[in-house]
Amino acid sequence: MEDMAALLQYLQKEAEQRRLDDDRRRAEEAEQRRDDDRRRAEEADIRRQEFATFMATLTTRPPSSPPNAHKMCGSCGRQGHRSRTVRCPATGVTCDACGKMHHFKKYCRSTKPVGEAVKLQHNAKVAAPSMQTQQRSGARRVSSLNPTETTPPVIIKVEHYKGIGVLIDQRVRIQDPVSKRWYRSGTVVAQPRPRQYDIRLPNGRVIKRNRIFLRPIPATEGEATAPAADTTTILQGWYL
Numbered sequence: 001m002e003d004m005a006a007l008l009q010y011l012q013k014e015a016e017q018r019r020l021d022d023d024r025r026r027a028e029e030a031e032q033r034r035d036d037d038r039r040r041a042e043e044a045d046i047r048r049q050e051f052a053t054f055m056a057t058l059t060t061r062p063p064s065s066p067p068n069a070h071k072m073c074g075s076c077g078r079q080g081h082r083s084r085t086v087r088c089p090a091t092g093v094t095c096d097a098c099g100k101m102h103h104f105k106k107y108c109r110s111t112k113p114v115g116e117a118v119k120l121q122h123n124a125k126v127a128a129p130s131m132q133t134q135q136r137s138g139a140r141r142v143s144s145l146n147p148t149e150t151t152p153p154v155i156i157k158v159e160h161y162k163g164i165g166v167l168i169d170q171r172v173r174i175q176d177p178v179s180k181r182w183y184r185s186g187t188v189v190a191q192p193r194p195r196q197y198d199i200r201l202p203n204g205r206v207i208k209r210n211r212i213f214l215r216p217i218p219a220t221e222g223e224a225t226a227p228a229a230d231t232t233t234i235l236q237g238w239y240l
Contacts, residue, residue, distance in 0.1 A: 075103040166197060166214055173215040174199060174207075182215055 073090075074083050081087035084102050094101050098110035166172060166188055173182040186199040186207075195211045 171217045
């Protein structure tokens, strides 16, 4: 009987222990579920706040602007268009600073202003014969003058030997094309083509020269002098 009572008591304790274990497990599971619910609720709140912030930025964002709406045009300084388009007021305009087209002087990016040089060349054309006449007559062309505000003007003398006739057997001075000095004499022996002559030097060598590199020697003088038909044009230039 004692053994039976002890067995029953043992079984009762085991049953009570299992019940307590089940209650504790269920309590832990319930607490875990509550923790999961709180975490999901917090995550949902964070997502709602992020979405609300995103929607607020959409409602306050300015409307999209067309391309180049806030970019300044490099030709006229205005906004909303590109250079050299029909909307740019500088299209077709000649710059007073560099002489090029499609931009205003205020926005000129050229590092070599040639506005004054253009005026100088124009004045030279008015005061002197045409450039072709100068080249045919032996004038040295004045080109690419870049005046500055601090450099003083200089007077350039350009000589024109117009209408000089060179005949066969005539003695002439010959200009060195490198040094530009008139230092050698020779005799005209032939004229193969217009404005081109065969010149025999004192040493017997024959060279070809055109009228630009020849200067007749007067029969009464031993040194080359400017012919009577010479004209001199005074041009105002600038030191570079």
